[in-house]
């Protein structure tokens with residue numbers, strides 16, 4: 001995405017009408033899916049229309065309210081988008097958050113990032129002790145948590161796939177992965193065979209494309225593939241298709257896409273699972289906070305260049 005796709009517009013702060021709430025946006029989650037929503041075609045949500053505010057999840061604080069269930073000062077998690085003030089109306093997704101929780105954690109480990117990793121490992125990969133587990137996007141927000149969860153749940157080997165030696169060192173030395181493949185300098189397919197000689201039991205896919213194809217080529221019988229993301233395709237009008245799907249038949253494997261939005265009613269279950277692991281220091285995560293809405297476009301692009309480790313968040317303002 002180039003910055004000339006976007007306009008920065010100044011408007012008066014709106015006043016809430018009946019059943020509306022005015023909120024000041026505090027922090028925004030930077031997610032690959034922001035880019036999906038900017039494509040022309042609809043995805044699991046309608047495409048962002050030309051002229052509309054860029055859609056993004058985030059946290060905001062109530063400054064004025066004419067709606068029951070919201071009080072001035074409440075912290076609200078929802079979809080404020082790339083703007084300083086958010087007028088909540090109609091059916092906008094919004095949940096008041098109990099006090100005491102750390103804002104960045106709500107957008108990372110206890111938000112769509114950590115919770116996606118949790119359900120991807122638990123439900124879709126259905127991880128069993130001893131499994132050979134592989135995750136792509138291994139040093140990113142979701143992947144770094146997924147690999148650790150797999151290890152904590154007894155995987156026999158956890159292999160990450162990431163885009164630099166530094167990232168690989170981080171997931172192995174700091175996060176406890178058993179191995180990591182630098183897909184920019186190594187032959188992923190060959191290394192997967194070397195590291196998982198009996199085949200991959202569970203593959204957590206964050207990137208799609210050629211890396212997914214390499215994993216498909218080396219499945220164990222009964223393998224599960226969690227299709228979480230396909231970031232290698234989000235900027236492409238002609239994505240690379242996979243060739244090795246016949247191996248799903250040979251290996252009686254299951255490949256399943258999932259969306260964290262379908263798990264909203266089970267978030268608490270994941271948070272209660274993640275929190276003790278964080279508290280005991282068994283689960284680590286990295287968060288980088290970038291100041292200023294004006295940096296949102298460049299920060300979103302960093303997800304595609306890989307110029308970050310862990311979760312990216314944009315900070316707009318402090319709580320009052």
Ligand SMILES: NC(=O)c1ccc[n+]([C@@H]2O[C@H](COP(=O)([O-])OP(=O)(O)OC[C@H]3O[C@@H](n4cnc5c(N)ncnc54)[C@H](OP(=O)(O)O)[C@@H]3O)[C@@H](O)[C@H]2O)c1
Pocket residue numbers: 030031032033112113116137138139140141142143161162163164167206207211227228229230231232233258259260261302303304305306307308310311312
């Ligand atoms: N299904 C869901 O509900 C759900 C929820 C959250 C996220 N997701 C998906 O999960 C994936 C990870 O999301 P995240 O928020 O944790 O992002 P992230 O992994 O923190 O950031 C994206 C990473 O993708 C890698 N990447 C970028 N372009 C690539 C390419 N062409 N080939 C291979 N790797 C590439 C980069 O790391 P390298 O330096 O290693 O290349 C980059 O750091 C995304 O695909 C996202 O859409 C899905």
